[in-house]
Amino acid sequence: MSSVGQVLKVSQSALKLSVRPLSTSFTNRQKEHCKILVVGGGTGGCSVAAKLSSKFGKGNVIVLDPAERHYYQPMFTLVGGGIKSLGSSYKSMKSVLPKNAKWIQEKAKEFHPDKNTVITSSGQEINYDILLVAMGLHLNYEKIPGLVEALSIPNGNVGSNYSPDHVDKTYSALKRVDKGNAIFTMPTGSIKCPGAPQKAVYISEDYLRRTNKRKNVNVIYNTSIANIFGVKKYADALWKLVEKRDIKVNLKTNLVEVKPHKNIAVFANVENPNDKFEIEYSMLHAVPPMSPPGELKQCKELVNELGFVEVNKDTMQHLKYSNVFAIGDCSSSPNSKTAAAAAAQSPIVYDHILATLNGKPLKGVYDGYASCPLVTGYHKCILAEFDYNLQPLETFPVSQDKERYSMFIMKKDFMPPLYWHLMLNGYWNGPGMMRKAMSIFKFGK
Ligand SMILES: Cc1cc2nc3c(=O)[nH]c(=O)nc-3n(C[C@H](O)[C@H](O)[C@H](O)COP(=O)(O)OP(=O)(O)OC[C@H]3O[C@@H](n4cnc5c(N)ncnc54)[C@H](O)[C@@H]3O)c2cc1C
CATH class of the missing domain: 3.50.50.60 (FAD/NAD(P)-binding domain)
Structure with a gap:
């Protein structure tokens, strides 16, 4: 920093002290610093926090989320039909968040992207190098x-x-x-x-x-x-x-x-x-x-006119703040808001966070993949999979617009363990690899 800058900084803080000798704002807050702050420990936040905290180890990742429970929301469809119990749709937040990350069980109340800080509901100030916003929808x-x-x-x-x-x-x-x-x-x-x-x-x-x-x-x-x-x-x-x-x-x-x-x-x-x-x-x-949640909508620098975090749809990086990313339902990317989309975004977000920390260019593009298992009855399901252009992007070598028992079983019995054990631990990036492998069987589909 130039000496003029230093003088300016000193005089500004001196000014702060002289104007507010009993300051209750930034100066007296409890402060935390971390390499990566993840706001929201739901589907997208938890999966990327798992990847990042296993890469960087303890003390580098903070997850800020007030919720006691983490819900696997796709299960709600089956609960509403009496096929599964509500109890099978959630686990305690503590049990799913990565052990190497520090969980602060509070809300993000204010975002100050120009200062790289978030203020929590109790008034703590968390300073970050990278911010990942994953607050879902209200x-x-x-x-x-x-x-x-x-x-x-x-x-x-x-x-x-x-x-x-x-x-x-x-x-x-x-x-x-x-x-x-x-x-x-x-x-x-x-x-x-x-x-x-x-x-x-x-x-x-x-x-x-x-x-x-x-x-x-x-x-x-x-x-x-x-x-x-x-x-x-x-x-x-x-x-x-x-x-x-x-x-x-x-x-x-x-x-x-x-x-x-x-x-x-x-x-x-x-x-x-x-x-x-x-x-x-x-x-x-x-x-x-x-x-998007009200606390996010209030920060006009971060969001678009509807309150979604304004990101580049290919990279999930914020359009103005290069150290801010978003994943999942609260991002402005025009994909269908699904857990499947968050899974496909997660490796892109992870890679781009690492690239940003290392001053490297961002490679890799999120194609807008989303999927929607359209359960059509007690034993049937149409598995819709598509991209940003609303073109089918299907995994299996069969006509996926047909109702199938196999797809229903996948939704009911296969996806929940995949979510709890692979996705939330950072090991599931969507079916892209499977799709490639399956493509050899697709002729005549
Ligand atoms: C009925 C239903 C059926 C669905 N079916 C499917 C399906 O079949 N397939 C599919 O792929 N997807 C499905 N989804 C969608 C899927 O659940 C969501 O798209 C996915 O959970 C989004 O993940 P997220 O991380 O963006 O948000 P969420 O998982 O909702 O997580 C957001 C987190 O942010 C936290 N938060 C909120 N405000 C704050 C704050 N101020 N400070 C800190 N933390 C905050 C919340 O506590 C929460 O933990 C379904 C959803 C519903 C409701």
Whole structure:
């Protein structure tokens, strides 16, 4: 630093002391420094923290996350259908975070990327060389008037697979339906696993068939988006499926209010919000609108206008701060927000963090891979896999737009251990290698 800079620094701190002799801000905070700070110990954060802390050893990686439990959220679809228990969807955060990383069980409250610091909810200041933001998406149930109350009614008929607090209510509501309208929703905006709202439809419809109640129940899927699925190959298969199973799909139709005491759901046309209609439900599966967590959205230097960390979609590096990266649902990369996407991002993020620390160029590109096991019933699943361009990027040498028992078993029995034992320990980077190996069997597919 130049002597002018030194003088400036000294005089600034002297000024600080003279202006605030009883300072309660930065000067009195408990301070930590680390090489890498990972904010969020969910799917993406935990898997990259595992890779980094095994590379750098103890004392170099801090994971900041207030949660007591780490949920394997893809399991919620099966919990909502009564196929798995809620207990099988989580482990304690302590047991899954890497042993070489230091866990600070607090929220990130403020981000100061110009100072390379994050302030925690108790006021600790954590200084980092590299920041990885992995805070996922926040569920905004309160944005739909009446929904929080509807979900709080004991033995009610409204459930939501998206939250561990409400997922059990889906199956208990389903078991009680014997007539009327079973309604399923999909909100506007970016959500995690955009296929999950319709998985709830198919499993419930299959349940009603198996229990001989289907003929008395209308199954209705009201979705805010303009197609049943974003990738044509799977959308074509799903349109055939809903037609065959007499599931009514209303596009561009958004849940805007619930009247819990009358069992009424109010929907609006996405293109003309004043165009509303009411429908009485005997069961409602509601998916809330989502957004990045508020603490992140507040830091305008880090995020885009919707609150997502503004990264280069190929490298996952921040557009302005080269020592900041994002992974998973809170990043601005326009992939489908899934754990599968976070798995495919994880080796890229890891390599690019190492390159940045070593002053090397970033090599390797994330292709937008995401996958969505569209569970279509108690024994069937269509495994959708695709890239940024919404083109299929399939792993197996079979037509993946067909419903298959094998894919259902993979979703139910194979993926959970893969997640807990490989992905969270930093050993699963998505099926890219498998896809290459399988490609030799793909002729004639
Ligand atoms: C019903 C459902 C079904 C799904 N099905 C599938 C599927 O079949 N396949 C698939 O691939 N994906 C699926 N997903 C999506 C998948 O679970 C997510 O995409 C994935 O978990 C995202 O990982 P993440 O690390 O970005 O966020 P998360 O795993 O959600 O982790 C975010 C972490 O950030 C922490 N956090 C939040 N705010 C703060 C803060 N202020 N300070 C510090 N920490 C904070 C949270 O406590 C949390 O631990 C499904 C999700 C749901 C809900």
